[in-house]
Amino acid sequence: MDAKERLRSLPSMDVLLGLPVVESFFSTIGRETVKYVLSETLDLFRQELREGKGEGVSAESVIARALPLLTRRGEYSLIPVVNATGVVIHTNLGRSCLAADAVEAVISSARSYSTLEFNLEEGKRGLRTDHVEWLLCRITGAEAGLVVNNNAGAVLLALAALCRGKEVIVSRGELVEIGGSFRIPEIIAFSGARLVEVGATNRTHLRDYKNAITENTAALLKVHPSNFRMEGFTASVSREELAALAEEYGVRFIEDLGSGTLLDLSKYGLAGEPTVRECIQRGVHLVTFSGDKMLGGPQIGGIVGKKPLVDALRTYPLSRALRVDKMTLAALEATLRLYLQGREGEIPTHAMLSAGPETLKSKAQRLLERLRRECPAGRFSLTEVEDAVGGGAFPAEKMEGWGVSFSADGWGTAGNIQRLLRTAKPAVVAGARANEALFHVRTLLDGDEERIAAAFRYILHDRGDAGCTSSSHTADMPDIR
Numbered sequence: 245m246d247a248k249e250r251l252r253s254l255p256s257m258d259v260l261l262g263l264p265v266v267e268s269f270f271s272t273i274g275r276e277t278v279k280y281v282l283s284e285t286l287d288l289f290r291q292e293l294r295e296g297k298g299e300g301v302s303a304e305s306v307i308a309r310a311l312p313l314l315t316r317r318g319e320y321s322l323i324p325v326v327n328a329t330g331v332v333i334h335t336n337l338g339r340s341c342l343a344a345d346a347v348e349a350v351i352s353s354a355r356s357y358s359t360l361e362f363n364l365e366e367g368k369r370g371l372r373t374d375h376v377e378w379l380l381c382r383i384t385g386a387e388a389g390l391v392v393n394n395n396a397g398a399v400l401l402a403l404a405a406l407c408r409g410k411e412v413i414v415s416r417g418e419l420v421e422i423g424g425s426f427r428i429p430e431i432i433a434f435s436g437a438r439l440v441e442v443g444a445t446n447r448t449h450l451r452d453y454k455n456a457i458t459e460n461t462a463a464l465l466k467v468h469p470s471n472f473r474m475e476g477f478t479a480s481v482s483r484e485e486l487a488a489l490a491e492e493y494g495v496r497f498i499e500d501l502g503s504g505t506l507l508d509l510s511k512y513g514l515a516g517e518p519t520v521r522e523c524i525q526r527g528v529h530l531v532t533f534s535g536d537k538m539l540g541g542p543q544i545g546g547i548v549g550k551k552p553l554v555d556a557l558r559t560y561p562l563s564r565a566l567r568v569d570k571m572t573l574a575a576l577e578a579t580l581r582l583y584l585q586g587r588e589g590e591i592p593t594h595a596m597l598s599a600g601p602e603t604l605k606s607k608a609q610r611l612l613e614r615l616r617r618e619c620p621a622g623r624f625s626l627t628e629v630e631d632a633v634g635g636g637a638f639p640a641e642k643m644e645g646w647g648v649s650f651s652a653d654g655w656g657t658a659g660n661i662q663r664l665l666r667t668a669k670p671a672v673v674a675g676a677r678a679n680e681a682l683f684h685v686r687t688l689l690d691g692d693e694e695r696i697a698a699a700f701r702y703i704l705h706d707r708g709d710a711g712c713t714s715s716s717h718t719a720d721m722p723d724i725r
């Protein structure tokens with residue numbers, strides 16, 4: 245058979261589209277997308293036939309190859325997962341889960357028209373951030389506040405609006421990289437400001453800042469070294485001293501606080517992180533922070549501080565490009581109201597961080613019993629684990645947690661077990677230790693025990709390939725920042 249003849253053996257699109265199994269995808273992804281996927285698959289076969297691979301192609305073999313892709317395209321991609329990693333603010337898994345009140349607020353703001361930019365009393369235009377500004381001020385003690393898309397945006401906006409074309413002084417110990425694409429030197433360059441580095445990596449003194457101030461200086465910038473800790477022979481300058489220096493020379497004092505802790509968390513055994521309120525009290529002019537880290541709300545960048553500065557940011561054109569959506573604002577208002585009412589225990593991030601060993605141990609015990617029923621052949625045991633705050637907060641702090649370890653004959657390595665759980669329905673992201681998968685219970689939400697049990701059922705019964713021991717997949721825990 246020559247190449248031409250072999251190519252003629254390819255089934256026609258019409259034949260493929262007429263098959264019932266193919267037709268069933270019309271309702272999920274539309275006929276045109278089905279056609280597109282099939283034609284890509286046909287192209288692959290055409291290529292192979294040209295290269296002399298295979299004699300001919302049946303409709304069945306085209307469908308067999310196209311089916312996984314059609315199925316994948318027919319399913320939602322952004323879906324809930326069970327976080328059994330013990331990392332509370334897990335950036336890859338969406339950081340904070342919203343409190344029930346915040347979820348309600350999101351739903352109602354999404355469903356209907358709202359007062360987003362409308363003042364009901366006056367019947368005219370209002371400001372979208374008015375809904376939360378007073379709350380931010382109440383909770384942090386600041387004069388004014390603003391909310392933008394995220395903290396990276398907040399830092400960029402502050403630098404662009406206040407420091408563009410001028411110099412910003414930063415300690416060399418604080419020129420940090422936060423996750424893939426947020427590096428302080430780069431964000432300063434992007435804002436149009438000029439970075440002036442002072443001090444040494446481990447030690448920066450007040451005189452270093454002082455000597456660097458010129459008539460071109462716009463601001464001193466303090467950056468929270470969120471994701472690492474420096475130990476040993478180190479020195480940095482206190483906020484009070486920097487604030488006094490800034491006052492003396494008439495420059496701004498801006499702090500990128502990162503995690504945005506609104507409450508003193510030492511009662512959870514997490515000490516050492518200043519709250520936004522403390523930074524304001526100590527004289528920082530403008531503090532920026534994330535909404536979905538320790539605050540436990542939606543993704544936002546909070547900016548609080550002196551009113552003239554916040555107003556300058558509010559009216560700077562870039563702020564329009566960074567503005568937040570109504571669902572985000574609704575979630576933020578509801579979350580901040582919980583703080584106002586002393587109900588922050590209802591914020592999942594706080595509940596997880598404050599859970600004590602006894603609570604966690606009995607939660608782990610319950611999970612253990614539940615999973616033993618689901619998978620009698622499994623080797624489960626109750627075990628102490630190390631949990632983490634994540635999200636670049638308290639990097640040195642390991643929290644004592646409890647969990648359930650699991651391995652079983654035929655499930656392969658820990659990496660393989662993790663992969664089976666990740667690709668189960670529902671999806672479960674578990675930790676690992678040696679040859680076992682680990683379910684950390686700190687980060688489990690209501691109903692997650694049952695979801696993990698369901699994932700076991702899926703692996704054991706619906707999929708039936710738990711016996712596959714291909715261990716080419718190692719534990720590929722993604723970057724948690």
Ligand SMILES: *Cc1c(COP(=O)(O)O)cnc(C)c1O
Nearest residue numbers: 394395396468470502503534636
């Ligand atoms: C997390 C973090 C950021 C980025 O905040 P996003 O809200 O993710 O944009 C910036 N600076 C610091 C110090 C951080 O910890």
